[in-house]
Amino acid sequence: MINEIKQGSVVVLKKGHPCGANKWEIIRFGVDCKIKCLGCGRIVLIERMDLRKAIKKILEEETHEEPIE
Numbered sequence: 001m002i003n004e005i006k007q008g009s010v011v012v013l014k015k016g017h018p019c020g021a022n023k024w025e026i027i028r029f030g031v032d033c034k035i036k037c038l039g040c041g042r043i044v045l046i047e048r049m050d051l052r053k054a055i056k057k058i059l060e061e062e063t064h065e066e067p068i069e
Contacts, residue, residue, distance in 0.1 A: 005052070005055070007026055007029050008025070010058070010060045011035075011055050013054045017037045017039060019039045021038055023038040024037055030048070031047070032045050032046070032048070033045070
């Protein structure tokens, strides 16, 4: 499950954000990860190991592929 994390994934963290939402989009995934709250739009930097521990589940992955006509 944790190996499926990549840029554009939407995840639910164990602890919610003060705005009331607990869904986050991963904007950048590296040693330090940048995640964006889908409730208020706040962007937070978190270390990869801390993010892996905080993830409850992965909801969806954003696909950037366009259909070929």
